Amino acid sequence: MATTNTELYRRFGGQLRVRFFRFAPLTLSGIRATSKKKIPLVLLFTPPLIGTVIFSFMVYARYAPEVIVGEMGANQEIAAAVAERVAEQVPDVKRQIVGFTRVLRVFAILAIAWFGSGLFAEDRQCGAHQLYFARPITRLDYFFGKFFTAAFYGAGTVLVPGLVICLVAVLSSPNWSFLTGEWDVILKTALYSMFWIGIVTLVVLCASSLVKRRAFALIAVFAFFMFPSFLATALVGITKDVRFFALSTLINSRRIGYWLFDIASSGPRSMLSYDLSLAFLETGTVAVLCLVIMAIQIRRMEVVP
Amino acid sequence: MTDSAPVIALQQLAKHYGQVRALDGLSMELAPGPTGLLGPNGAGKTTLLKLLLGQLVPDAGTARIAGRNPQDRDDRLNLRRFVGYMPENDCLLPRHNGVETVITLGQLSGMNYHDAMKRAHEVLDYVGLDEARYRQMEEYSSGMKQRLKLAQALVHDPDILLLDEPTSGLDPKGRRHMLELVHDLGYQQGKSILLCSHLLRDVEKTCSTVVVLHKGKVLHTGAINVLTHDNETWMRVEVASPAERFVRRMEELDMAFEREAADRFRIQLEDGAEYGDELFDLALTCRTAITRLAPIRSSLEEVFLATLEADERARKEEGAPS
Numbered sequence: 001m002a003t004t005n006t007e008l009y010r011r012f013g014g015q016l017r018v019r020f021f022r023f024a025p026l027t028l029s030g031i032r033a034t035s036k037k038k039i040p041l042v043l044l045f046t047p048p049l050i051g052t053v054i055f056s057f058m059v060y061a062r063y064a065p066e067v068i069v070g071e072m073g074a075n076q077e078i079a080a081a082v083a084e085r086v087a088e089q090v091p092d093v094k095r096q097i098v099g100f101t102r103v104l105r106v107f108a109i110l111a112i113a114w115f116g117s118g119l120f121a122e123d124r125q126c127g128a129h130q131l132y133f134a135r136p137i138t139r140l141d142y143f144f145g146k147f148f149t150a151a152f153y154g155a156g157t158v159l160v161p162g163l164v165i166c167l168v169a170v171l172s173s174p175n176w177s178f179l180t181g182e183w184d185v186i187l188k189t190a191l192y193s194m195f196w197i198g199i200v201t202l203v204v205l206c207a208s209s210l211v212k213r214r215a216f217a218l219i220a221v222f223a224f225f226m227f228p229s230f231l232a233t234a235l236v237g238i239t240k241d242v243r244f245f246a247l248s249t250l251i252n253s254r255r256i257g258y259w260l261f262d263i264a265s266s267g268p269r270s271m272l273s274y275d276l277s278l279a280f281l282e283t284g285t286v287a288v289l290c291l292v293i294m295a296i297q298i299r300r301m302e303v304v305p
Numbered sequence: 306m307t308d309s310a311p312v313i314a315l316q317q318l319a320k321h322y323g324q325v326r327a328l329d330g331l332s333m334e335l336a337p338g339p340t341g342l343l344g345p346n347g348a349g350k351t352t353l354l355k356l357l358l359g360q361l362v363p364d365a366g367t368a369r370i371a372g373r374n375p376q377d378r379d380d381r382l383n384l385r386r387f388v389g390y391m392p393e394n395d396c397l398l399p400r401h402n403g404v405e406t407v408i409t410l411g412q413l414s415g416m417n418y419h420d421a422m423k424r425a426h427e428v429l430d431y432v433g434l435d436e437a438r439y440r441q442m443e444e445y446s447s448g449m450k451q452r453l454k455l456a457q458a459l460v461h462d463p464d465i466l467l468l469d470e471p472t473s474g475l476d477p478k479g480r481r482h483m484l485e486l487v488h489d490l491g492y493q494q495g496k497s498i499l500l501c502s503h504l505l506r507d508v509e510k511t512c513s514t515v516v517v518l519h520k521g522k523v524l525h526t527g528a529i530n531v532l533t534h535d536n537e538t539w540m541r542v543e544v545a546s547p548a549e550r551f552v553r554r555m556e557e558l559d560m561a562f563e564r565e566a567a568d569r570f571r572i573q574l575e576d577g578a579e580y581g582d583e584l585f586d587l588a589l590t591c592r593t594a595i596t597r598l599a600p601i602r603s604s605l606e607e608v609f610l611a612t613l614e615a616d617e618r619a620r621k622e623e624g625a626p627s
Binding site for chain 1: 389396
């Protein structure tokens with residue numbers, strides 16, 4: 001008999017179930033483990049939080065005069081005049097949401113890169129994949145487990161704040177006019193946020209799967225987003241051909257955002273009037289490449305060479 | 306799976322790494338119970354375990370574990386529910402402590418959170434990982450890591466355990482403890498264990514059956530006591546004093562013997578000789594008495610080395626590259 005503390009081996013009396021979402025424990029444990037250090041959480045989530053509060057107030061300010069004047073029973077002409085005056089000062093809600101989401105894209109990169117860049121790299125470094133792939137999970141489960149861990153942080157920085165602003169717009173608009181008249185903005189905000197979170201998460205995880213150190217993955221991610229943007233801007237500046245903007249995923253995401261929200265390109269934004277298919281081609285290629293690289297790397301992690 | 310059905314069945318299993326033959330047409334069947342997979346470094350032990358888990362793809366042949374084919378996706382997922390694997394090298398879940406590691410891996414095996422948590426504490430108690438279970442694993446000693454690896458292999462209470470060098474990097478006390486645990490699991494808890502080791506004593510202490518692997522081939526397989534019996538032609542004999550007449554008589558009969566002490570001898574019996582009968586007769590004629598008679602077993606180490614030497618000789622004679 002073994003001389004352990006209890007000297008007792010107990011049989012497991014429960015049941016081992018086959019779950020549909022086999023990756024869920026991996027995601028939950030990943031979120032638990034990556035969120036242990038609180039300082040990065042505070043640093044990366046405070047700016048989106050402050051932004052959400054400010055933009056919520058601005059959205060409220062856009063609708064408030066109409067509602068207040070209406071409730072006071074003043075005549076409709078005054079109400080319309082006040083609303084018009086406010087509209088001149090405060091941009092319309094759709095533009096506010098688009099602008100807000102555009103700013104938050106950068107925080108999504110920061111958060112996903114910080115919390116996601118170690119997900120594959122540290123597993124490889126610590127040999128964790130040998131333990132995972134001795135369990136009844138597939139490579140796809142493993143990928144989803146990591147993907148949703150990183151995407152969780154992206155959602156916290158861009159999707160949730162975007163939806164909160166939409167909620168404020170719904171609640172503060174008179175007669176639910178935002179919900180009835182501009183419901184598509186809510187849908188588009190969610191769609192655009194998920195598109196961006198997906199692309200960034202794929203890039204971060206791809207970088208993480210190629211290296212054994214988290215720091216290298218972080219550098220690779222920022223290089224990937226920053227270098228093409230500088231290059232594209234420089235090339236456009238030299239050649240005056242705006243199609244060079246399509247080299248940058250960051251700029252392409254902006255182009256896709258304007259198209260999705262149907263915001264006209266004018267002024268400096270006219271630079272983003274290049275062919276939309278180029279933007280989709282670049283982001284699509286990036287996504288497919290990342291998936292292919294990860295498929296190869298995860299296979300190597302399961303089938304240990 | 307019936308009790309008599311082989312737990313592991315290999316047929317012409319081969320795996321090459323470039324020019325190196327890690328496994329060279331391995332065929333064998335292992336019955337339930339603790340089995341030692343013995344071989345020097347590079348013999349192909351770890352490769353075999355990874356093939357059994359489906360973590361490697363064989364170049365040829367088939368492997369079945371509890372009747373399931375690890376190369377088939379569904380079978381592989383299924384078999385991992387009742388197979389526990391303890392890898393040789395350091396494996397940690399980054400940023401997890403001991404309990405979190407075992408809980409997560411328990412959940413991935415199909416447990417719900419509460420079962421996994423309860424079970425994690427049970428197995429961590431069993432392996433003797435006390436307060437350390439709450440520490441970050443980066444702070445663990447080698448012994449703690451080994452215990453944790455065993456705990457995670459046990460969390461889902463598997464019927465089959467694949468243990469790869471479980472005593473690697475342990476101090477003597479930790480090693481003894483680990484061997485006691487493995488022995489307990491094999492003999493008291495009825496687990497089928499495939500224990501990979503290059504340490505003969507580990508296998509001798511924990512297993513009833515041994516497979517000797519060398520350069521990807523099975524050199525020997527069988528029960529340890531039978532294996533060590535093969536060379537059992539020497540007896541240790543103690544006689545009542547004085548023993549001089551007994552010595553003279555043995556010399557007259559031209560018997561092979563060594564005197565270990567005044568009244569204690571190592572005596573070689575001829576092939577086919579009945580244990581002891583001749584010696585008792587001999588003692589009687591010398592007017593003395595045999596006070597102790599016991600066969601001298603070859604240690605597994607002697608058998609192992611003899612097997613390896615024989616294999617090397619055979620390879621040289623065949624002119625095969627070693």
